[in-house]
Amino acid sequence: MAAPVVPESDSIRRAVSLLNAVDPGRFPRLLSRLLQKLHLKTESSFSEEEEEKLQIAFSLEKQDLHLVLETVSFILEQAVYHNLKPASLQQQLQSIHLDQDKAEAFASAWAVAGQDTIEKFRQRVLTPQKLETIGWQLNLQMAESMQAKLKSPRAVLELGVSNEDSKTLKKVFVEFSHQELFEFYNKLETIQAQLDSLT
């Protein structure tokens, strides 16, 4: 059996005892909500109001609630990292003395949403800027200030590049003549050949 995925530290032990005391009715919904937002780094899953509601629902103090939420998130992140099967997740949790009903809740939530969550993590990139949107326009330029009677086809590509911090889409406009677009296309084909050689 591999090394335990969830280490038995003091805070984990404390969190487990808190979890065991929590009412199991609302637990599955908490899990699926956390799973949905797990891949988003900056957002915390719950707003201020929601946290207050949770405190009441689970009858936990603010500190304890934070500990519980962080621990559950940590467990889920570990499941993602090791690509655990639901059964082994359940086993791991039971070995740190989590109640069986809670461990089962974990396992079933993971069975439902696990693969999607892993996929979302796969798509996460380290580079700050990512290409999000592609738009284009094909124009026929008839003239310009320095030349009359042109009739030259020109394409304008609009690339929407997202910046991780600002969340705004930076629009990059690039213009191509026929020849330039053809060269660009050849470069894309080269990249595609490299991608094909990977599989």
Place this chain on the structure above:
Amino acid sequence: MRSGPGMRAGPAAAPSGAGRHSAPAGADGGWRPARARPGAAMAAGRAAAGHGQGESGHGGRGGGFLGPRVPAEVEAMARALQDVGKETFRRLLKVTVNALEGKDCKESVKQIAESTDLSEEQLAFLISGMYTLLREALRLPLSTFKQEAFKEDLKELRIPEDFIVDFSSVVFGKRRPASEGTALLQRSRLPSVQDLRWRVDVAISTSSLARALQPSILMMMKLSDGTAHRFEVPVAKFQELRYNVALILKEMNDLEKRSILKIQD
């Protein structure tokens, strides 16, 4: 695969200038004929209004390649040329051609001003008129604009015969300003790709996934306006990009074959 969304609020794509620039754009320190005198500038403004109404059609006062209304500075130049000697004219022509090529002409103009007895005002009209005349002539493609037509139009303006010959050799002969990399090819366009670098990575393991095995593409695009953009392209987006570029190429090919390109010049 869907084609990419069409641009909603498109930029002024391929802006074909509605107004004209009366001065060489981007020629820093170059002598700007049309702005030398407020009068000349206003004349150029009127000329801009009168343009765009057909550059074809010969004969008749104000017809020809300069459009239905001859720019005021060209008329003024034509009148002033009657009193200008051949030597002076040749020097003025040289300065004008240099200005068209984007070179700095301040020195040469000063020299001409000192060595002849032309007033500053006359000099301004002469050079700005010659500049406008030549620039308009050089705009037209040689395939449709013929030397006889040009000479005819200049005769209508009552420009002395020898000077017509000199003008012709600039527009049609070997002295035609080189079009590459000069003020004449100052295209109003959006930036184009100057350099495209890329790499394909496979992420084996990340802090969130022990076994990721996810290919990714990193692109570094340097544009002609000096900006550089480095961004990651997810594989799915890359396919979309490739599809769209192929689609544009196909449409370009169709466009070039269609009869719209057989619009008569």
